[in-house]
Amino acid sequence: MAGYTKTNITPPRWLLAELTYACPLQCPYCANPIDYAKHDSEISTEDWKRVLTQARKMGAVQLGLSGGEPLVRKDLTEIVKHARDLGYYSNLITSGYGLTEEKIVQLKEAGLDHIQVSIQASSQELNDHIAGTTSFEHKKQVAHLVKKHGYPMVLCVVIHRENIHQMADILAMAEALGADYLELANTQYYGWAHANRDLLLPTKEQFEEAEKIAQAFKETVAGKMKIYYVVPDFHEDRPKACMNGWGTTFLTIAPDGVALPCHSARDLPNLDCPNVNDVSISEIWNDSKAFNFFRGDDWMQEPCRSCDEKEKDFGGCRCQAYLLAGDMYATDPVCSKSPNHYVIDEAIESARNAALAENEKPLIFRNSKNSKLLSN
Amino acid sequence: MTLNPDLPIQFSRTHRLQWEEAQQKNVILYPEGMVELNASSAEILKLCDGTRTITQIVSDLEEKFATQGLFNDINAFLEVALQNGWIHQN
Ligand code: SF4
């Protein structure tokens, strides 16, 4: 962080508002922190409005309303209305659970731009199993209603070993539902997904097979449906350019008002992430320790420091380095140049063994009981 | 998909064209994404209001900027816009 001059701080473009950690679903790959049940306070409607106003003034234009399940917040419509008045493009990222036609219309009138509905699988049985809740038929209904009321319809399916074999059916389902965009998000192994990795991480062959099917399909729907394919970084030899660079683009605000450079950052030690109830967004973005921590490249170790690809991937993901190499300054172990790259091979091997084992251990579902158990 | 010269052009209902003060630029916003526009692209898209064909857009802009010979540039840009789903016809 030393030597990073303020003149090269770019303004935030994306505000990710995690409105609540409450959620009626229990996805075992949920990106919320394992100990979310400990952070159960929520900032007020007025706090959210102030955050939106301040971030917009700095240049944020895309707004993600997520959670948990954002529909749980009673003031969602009011927040959406405020966002529209400020000129945000607002994206509601929802499981669809509890979303009625009345609410869809109300949100549209308030100025919501887009609704992204997540579906866990292409069959009722598997969807309801993974979600830990009966929700499949309702989700399909919601997808229809979203489309009917003139929103661009974005379907999101998180891909892992339990559903990767359904790739062809998932694509057919997206087409039948009339999705304008399909996000095929290969699981990223943080939070709950990290805890369940042996049960979720597909084999390399499964990835390649699924990717082939998705690529072929992409061509047949060109011009009708856009497909975003979030790559599975465990099977790559370079890490992703995490968050497009630390503190360059994304600003996440957690339900309790803690400001995070990435949604997993509250798991990193000694970042002292600031709270919107204590400081303004501009102080958070420009001056806080957390947001300056991994800006630029002065913090890098070898092999990243002298690597000619560091402008491209910024050394990968800090949370992944911390989780897998035990050092948040280390090169992301996904990189084949990392001395810790072997942990990725071990993880893949361990997941393969778990897949072959006679009796797989059960998935740990994301709920408050498990959260408390795991974070003690 | 190519542009039909006889049909009016309409900016997409599921995208938003907007001036961004912080960037001093017009942008197109869509689900989870944004494209920054240069000044001339923005001028063209603002005329895609569902009443004008390409011929009318060209003549309006040639008049506004007191110039000639804009057809090829405008046509090329609108083809790209159509491929990207920013505009449609019918
Ligand atoms: S991933 Fe599943 S459990 Fe987690 S917030 Fe989203 S819907 Fe809820």
Ligand code: SF4
């Ligand atoms: S060594 Fe670091 S900077 Fe170089 S490619 Fe690997 S992660 Fe990226």
